[in-house]
Amino acid sequence: METIEFHSVLPQVFAGRGDIVSDVWRKDVSFDKGRLYLVEAESGKGKSTFCSYIMGYRHDYSGDVLMDGKNVRDIGIKEWTGIRRNNISYLFQELRLFPELTAFENVEIKNRLTGFKTRSDIERWFDMLGIADKMNTRVGQMSFGQQQRVAMMRALVQPFDFILADEPVSHLDEGNSAIMGDIMMTEARAQGAGVIVTSIGKHMALDYEKVYRL
Template identity: 45%
Template structure:
């Protein structure tokens, strides 16, 4: 999948934003590449990834998945896209608080059958969550919850992975581990990665850095 954005801008922000690397310009996201979008709070990072995920429709301009205008994608087709083509880590995470770490992850994987049990437990161990497998998400720290949400997002096939400030509550060591895992998954699936953050400390020389 390639993604092309043509002169898009959220309608509520139309009077407050000018041209940037994303807004009011032509921008293409190509398979196999990682894009790091840097911007202060309130400039539309969440709005942008929400447009790409199909949950915000209040924008002008056009977004294409390959040659398909996403504004014309039916609701039922979006469900299939979100299961097989586009995965997302939301800034608010969206975990089920009463479910355990493993249950939150397994619930997604039961729908997709994308990861083996061994693969899931390897990710849990790499992200330092092995002692929290049976704890409900509600009692985990936000940083621990972010790692659970990342594993859950990886439990499906995807051509594009959207990550909205996924490391905001992680120390540098855990953020680095997460980034390595993300890069491995993107390479395996030849997928697009789009990550938003407030600062640029997470990107490598292989990332395309864009300012919103």
Template identity: 55%
Template sequence: MNNISLQHTLPNVFAERDSVVSDVWQQNLEFKKGGIYLVEADSGTGKSSLCSFIYGYRNDYQGKILFGNENIRSLSVSNWVDIRKNSLSMLFQDMRLFGELTAMENILLKNNLTHYKTKQEIEGYFETMGIPDKLDAKVRKLSFGQQQRVAFIRSLCQPFDFIFLDEPISHLDETNGQIMGELLMQEVNKQGAGIIVTSIGKHIELDYNKIFKL
């Protein structure tokens, strides 16, 4: 997957509005593999919808979203399985972790499918992110900031052409946000991938190629 394109895309819920002022909605835009993009949003402008549309969780929108030249509405279930395993990694704002599983068990759910990272590499991520003592802790007992770091580590445990991070440092302090950015760039440079970050406030400090106002 070398690009993700939006063509006059608009959430159905916005269709009856008199006007929508946005760099994303109802525009033609392209995210290119290898690029680094920030989507800045105010609350209620459809940030979470954008994430769900691109990841194929929702299709209640007008216009088109393309992976390469293929309209994602035409993708089969098996296509989506392959894309989510090999081409598109997503860090959701709500993290979507399993509270009754340990931090490591949550990550192994993905890594056992992709076999992308070794256990030593995963443990190294926990060390770098400052939570080496949380490997065997139940996720429901972790703070939001700790959960956010676990979800981030999980997002790195697969090959991808693009990684989409929805408010990835909303619960992190500046130091941990900086560490996350460094780990992210290491993996992205290794894979030659693109980054799309969303934010309604603070965001990872990266060298963005373009900033969109949602």
């Protein structure tokens, strides 16, 4: 996948409003593989909605979202499964981890599907992120910041042309945020992937090539 495009997209909830000032809504915007983007938004401006449109979870909008020129409304369930497994990785804001599983099990459960990383790769990330001692701890017993690091690792155990990170460091200090950003960008560069980071305030300190305001 080389490009994700938004053409005159507007969430239905904003229909009829004349006060929408945005770099994305009602505009023509292209996200290209290999480039780094930041999408900033105030609360209620549609950041999570934006992510859901890219991932194909919602279609409650006017306009068109295209992937390599194909309208996402024309993508079937089976094709979406392949896209989410091989083309777009998504770090959810709400993480969506399994609290009853350990930190390692939450990462490994996805890696078993993809076979993308070795156990030593994953263990190295745990060590780099300062939570090697939490590998066998149930996620439900970890802090949200620790869980964010686990969710990032899970997002990286698959091939991808784009990675979408929705508020990935909201509960992390600058040191851990920087480490997580380095790990993500190392993986993205290795795959020549595009990176889209969203934020309503605190965000990874990266060299963004383009910043959009929702």
